[in-house]
Amino acid sequence: MASTANPANIRTAADVLRRGGLVAFPTETVYGLGADATNAGAVARIFEIKGRPAFNPLICHVGFVSQASKLAEFSDLTATLASEFWPGPMTLVLPKSDDCPVATLATAGLNTIAIRVPANEIAHELLATVGKPVAAPSANVSGQISPSMAEHVYASFGDKVDYLLDGGATEIGLESTILGVTGDLVHLLRPGGLTVEDIKKRTGIAVRIADPDPDQPLAPGQLESHYAPRAALRLEADEVETGEALLGFGPDLPVGFETASQFLNLSEGADLREAAANLFDFIHRLDNSGVETIAVVPIPEKGLGLAINDRLRRAAAPR
Numbered sequence: 001m002a003s004t005a006n007p008a009n010i011r012t013a014a015d016v017l018r019r020g021g022l023v024a025f026p027t028e029t030v031y032g033l034g035a036d037a038t039n040a041g042a043v044a045r046i047f048e049i050k051g052r053p054a055f056n057p058l059i060c061h062v063g064f065v066s067q068a069s070k071l072a073e074f075s076d077l078t079a080t081l082a083s084e085f086w087p088g089p090m091t092l093v094l095p096k097s098d099d100c101p102v103a104t105l106a107t108a109g110l111n112t113i114a115i116r117v118p119a120n121e122i123a124h125e126l127l128a129t130v131g132k133p134v135a136a137p138s139a140n141v142s143g144q145i146s147p148s149m150a151e152h153v154y155a156s157f158g159d160k161v162d163y164l165l166d167g168g169a170t171e172i173g174l175e176s177t178i179l180g181v182t183g184d185l186v187h188l189l190r191p192g193g194l195t196v197e198d199i200k201k202r203t204g205i206a207v208r209i210a211d212p213d214p215d216q217p218l219a220p221g222q223l224e225s226h227y228a229p230r231a232a233l234r235l236e237a238d239e240v241e242t243g244e245a246l247l248g249f250g251p252d253l254p255v256g257f258e259t260a261s262q263f264l265n266l267s268e269g270a271d272l273r274e275a276a277a278n279l280f281d282f283i284h285r286l287d288n289s290g291v292e293t294i295a296v297v298p299i300p301e302k303g304l305g306l307a308i309n310d311r312l313r314r315a316a317a318p319r
Ligand code: TXA
Pocket: 027, 029, 030, 031, 032, 033, 056, 057, 058, 059, 091, 093, 107, 110, 112, 113, 114, 116, 136, 137, 138, 139, 174, 175, 176, 177, 178, 189, 218, 219, 220, 221, 222
């Protein structure tokens, strides 16, 4: 079962990691399923219990920017992004350093490494106590939606995880923004909790948004059918068909909403941040009601809406 994330339990979790065990823990984005990134056997267990394709590399989490700079080559551009947005919901894909201690399995044999310094206090305490990079994908079975609560993690893995730290609902509720830094270019590999608008505003850096091409995913994990609930999702719905569940956004309700078998509103006030935080939990809840189809109203394609729509499209993709 889950253990409350108090100081004593965080120390226990750190011990479990040091001994090669798996620990699920909250970050400000989603819950991660962590292993000591320098221990290939421990990392292998992540792939095993997630049922994750082995070519899909993992994000290495560290407590401090100074640790991150030992794992990868830091350019001035990288240092600017790191000092502005770490700790926080940003992952950087960087050239691996020559003496990077991370197991090749964690980076899937690539010569780049994805690194993140989470802001969540529990995650920070855990990482600072372990003192080593912790490889952690989102703590869900591969292809299913990401967990924003300890209950979601337990529902996916039960007691297969050695230790589950419960820190309540995550603040952002949607994964980190992944940026690839190559030379003087920054590419958006996955939209997430940090918006390109914010990056531009705070650093002047113009992030390149690559054309979404499902056959050529920039981040290998960006498979089209991902975050898949059991129910089918019908996007951009402007009316509800009888028996469908409804995932709403904003004050306006679609035609026929009263016939919906279930109804949850991501944000009555049309606040994209609130919607992002509710997204995975609400999909979980509607899906668990056993409906065949979840109708989803249109979400604006701006700010966090980019990441929300990205997740929704993947959840809706044919499987
Ligand atoms: O918010 C998050 O990022 C959460 C929390 C736990 O930190 N983690 C997360 O990890 O979403 P995961 O494994 O579900 O997604 C990581 C993504 C995958 O799409 C993977 O392919 C990509 O990062 N990735 C990892 N290393 C990469 C690399 N070297 N080059 C390109 N993409 C990489």
